[in-house]
Amino acid sequence: MDKLFLSDVNPRELPSLTLAFIGDSVYELLVREYLLSSGKRQVGELNKEKVKIVCCSSQTVAYEKIKDMLTEEEEGVFRRGRNVQVNSVPRNSTLKDYHTATGFEALFGYLYLSGRTERVKELFAVIVSSDGNE
Template sequence: MNLENNNPKLISPLTLAFVGDGVYDLLVRKYLVNHHDLHVGELNKMKVKFVNCKSQAEFAKMLMPILTEEELSIYKRGRNASPKCTPKHGTVGDYHSATGFEALFGFLYLKGETDRIETLFNKIVESREITE
């Protein structure tokens, strides 16, 4: 999907979050593999600490000051969407913030803004080193 010729508002925020979940998960996995020589089980434990809704909500809050108006709008659309499931871990508020966070990453990916994705991800890594 190429968003350059389409109105991003036509794409469901939950669809953006679906894509963003995969994009963000892959970024974390890539980072872990490149920076830690551990067994897969240990890598997965570390990954979970960065992909859970509480952590994503914290990262979303941290990124707010550097988001563009468009990015903030996408985040809010994702945050305000009504997912059909309820969080197994974390609060409903964290879950909604995490959905906005994932929607932002999905939007940027589908728009082809990989440099911006890397910038945001690097801010996350700088704020909280991915360690055990």
């Protein structure tokens, strides 16, 4: 999970929504790898499970599982992402869940762009170990 093109990007200088943009992809890739490792092989089944895990409400649950593990710096990144003004919210999400999911994705984007992929994996392991999903 190495950066291919962004070696000189300083994540502290990026807007929270940009961090969330990257973090969304990082988290989705982790979920896809996790699901593939579970033995399911039908793409339709994999995709259905993935959609359940990466939705805003599931990301809110995931955040609740890791929030007590976060450092002060990580919590600050999360809060910055959570507090971003948004103009619209997906139909199947509450405003609170959408804000929490944005903060969650910003955190994963920040850690990834900071080169802290072991920390990303550590947090993800806690998320999936709690109940086998999200």
